[in-house]
Amino acid sequence: MAQLNHETTTGDVLSAYLQGQATEFLRSLRLHRESTTDAQGAEESLLAARALRRAARRIGGTLHTFRPLLDQEWAAGLRPELAWLSGTLAREHAYAARLVRLLDALHRLSGAPAVPAPVAAGAVAGGGRSAGRNGWAVPRGADDQSSAPRGLTVGAAKAAALLERQLTLARTRAHSAALQAFGSSRFHAVADNVAVLASEVPLTRATDDLKLLAAGAEEELTNAVAALPLGQAGHPYNAEALTHGLAADADAAPEAQDVPWLKTRDLLRLHRYAREVLAGCPGDDLRLADASRALDRHRDAADAASAAASAARTPRIAPATAYALGVLHADQRHEVEAARFAFHQAWLRETEAVSTP
Template sequence: MAQQHLDPTDPRSGHVGPPGPTGEALAGHLRSQATEFLRALRRYRDPGGTAAGATAAGAQDPVDAARALRRSVRRISACLHTFRPLLDPDWSESLRPELAWLSGTLGMEHAYESRLERLLLALHRLSGAVFPAQPTGAAVGTAAPPAALPAPDRGTLTVGAAKAGALLDRRLTLARTRAHTTALQALGSSRFHAVADSIAVLASEVPLTRTAVTTDLHPLATAAQERLEAAVTALPLITAGSPYNAEALVHGLSPDPSSPHPQDAPWHQVRLLLRLHRYAREVLDGHNPTVEVRLLTAGQALDRHRDAAEAAADAAAAARTPRIAPATAYALGVLHADQRHEVEAARFAFQQCWQKQTVGT
């Protein structure tokens, strides 16, 4: 009988295939992200070289630098979460909440700016009313008017839309100004300096465990993917089977208008888990990251979902302002319903994207 030769990469052969990335790759990724953080921090503190001589392009540099700070902070935090068994536990557990605080603080100003732009564009789309130009923010990603809604009374809506837009402008501009002040105070605080010092040390020295340098990263990255897939499986994707699902909207409305929408939390959790999965893939891929169109498209749909849900909540909050005119309240109610339909459209887009088996690069 001829001797059977097993594939050396087959687990049954008893041989180990090509070695996968280990803790050394994780350390290199963390050092790279720490270096990016320090680079962005220098740009933020010294835009255009001097404060007096900053050009128009330099004036935008602090905004870009703040976004770069958040990008690196999110990736460092994701590594501390996904690859926690390979890192010094005391160090990682003390740094993770500080990174979450910093990322959230730096992101609020941009979030309010984008939300205001989204809501004013939606009011214009629904009523035809014209509002003052707002500062340019991120892409809003609004879809077509919801076909499942009855056409609103254009006359009444136009009357209230201008006052509704002015009310939203006052509320969200004030919130954005406060967020800007909070971010400036945070970046000058001792708490931030402690975080920055920890990241500066990380740029040269990563506190790995003793066994990390020989531990394959794939099982931990696979666990992150499995957590994502389990969370997606638990979502009501069948309910999200149409782009503007009026039935899902009606049955999902919260009895308490001041509380979060009851169906949003699982979707927000999937968005977080998808980000952790993407960042884990970046660590595995090293300097040659593979861009999966499916993951990017799914992430964009979940970003739209988050943006529309938060915009709807702001419209509802504005509608509870005491002593506003009925036409203003009506416009805000139509706006709230419109954004909740955008939520359902984003869920449908995610469902369509996630169920596709083909992956592009």
């Protein structure tokens, strides 16, 4: 792929990156179509959908960061469509991963051995674990509200069964929504646009420097990080992530304090994609990868904590189930706090390295 040097123009570099990602998008789409006609192709289908989302995110991010160099109307029209597509595809994976995270946590909290995920290596981490295989022996009639809690392991088993039911249902719905999306005219329009991109990138005559635009993305990230409570996050066991964990007021709920972290996650992605454009190939700085992983963990744990809290609001659950869900919620909020600490460590390493050229 093209390297950014004096012999290649700004347009060449940007075109090469976008064409590469568009080609990857179309290849994944073809793989996905072939795999879904095959009964044994579930894993291949998952991998193809993942590659498709990956390319869609990169194209969308690049259209945003380098928008002065691209046909404005075209880019502004395509970007939300790519976001819609990757969002729709991500949901099924997210529900599967969330269930695995929560069941693993319940096993850890109960001192039970974790159930190995039945999906083959290479698929999304444990994402294919099927319903009804959570490894818990739920006592017969255990969901009967009139039965007194017979110890907390019963509670953990019932919490696992409840989460499995709710998240499997959500996953099935997300799967249907994704299938529907693939058959929609809206999707075909996105695919057509990406096919155009693969052959020719609609550049403007603007000569803005790629590095300057990439620096803009980095500055937005730096500003977002500066607004984070990093000092607090770097102090272990600050107990901040669980504050307001029992609040009724949604504005004070833990989710509100997650917002700047989730925004930073988005901006870190844009920064990483802009670096890829400049480098001409995918690949990541080790420290940025660590920071990125910490923010992924933050997002996953926060969503898992919400799912546990939401399951606890199911009517007529037994007190032991609710207790286990409370422990699980707090456990995942501490994971959120741990992720912030990990981001703090990775980020400090990053800025140190920058200040010592």
